Amino acid sequence: MHDSPREIGRKIMNELMGDGYVEGKDKNANAFTSALNEYSEEVCFGRVWARDGIDRKLRSILNIAMLTALNRPVQLRHHIEGALNNGVTVNELREILLHTAVYCGLPAAGEAFKAAEEILKKRDLIA
Template identity: 60%
Template sequence: MNDAESDIHVESTGRRVLRELMGEEYLRVKDSRRNDFNDVLQDYAEDVCFGRVWGRDGIDRKQRSILNIAILTALNRTGPLKNHVEGALNNGCTPDEIKEVLLHTAVYCGLPAATESFRVAEDVLRERGLLE
């Protein structure tokens, strides 16, 4: 396989993983926001993040989702956290597992970061009908 064929394979793998993780509606919205300025970043995210990293063996997607929730909490990145809580649910994480991950982050990342992440996760759980 030459480099061009490899890039096409990675791109299709990244797109497939992203679709499986986030769903068709997420891709539709993401694609609608694509323009000549951000296209390179969108391609990078699909190719590297989802094609080359999320597409690897070694740990399963549920474990990757748990890691992302903890990392995004540590970095206080609540925008992407919302998407990754949704992805974690798609990958088999239960609300109780997400709660335990976020509680664990309170100890290591600080209470303010965990509190904000709990708020984001609660919003997602309510939207999905998993929390009253």
């Protein structure tokens, strides 16, 4: 028997964000938010992130750039965590965000740098 896209998505989310991430989301879910959580699990992670063609590190790099461009710091923080779990280095992260300053604008990149700094300090990757 094959796992459903949602089951695959939940597995990928835990691999990306760390064991227990999905279970933590489940504890906070309610009738209002559960539809969005299920959509994210099934479509975003269970169908798109599960595809071959590009690896997870590159998907993480793309997400960082897009979330910076969209100025979405809350989601960006989650995806910075995932990017680090997917092998993006501190130096690569800095270069990705510096690159966004040119194409997305300094204010958006500044917010992204703040979000990244917060995560990197929490992980003791920078002083």
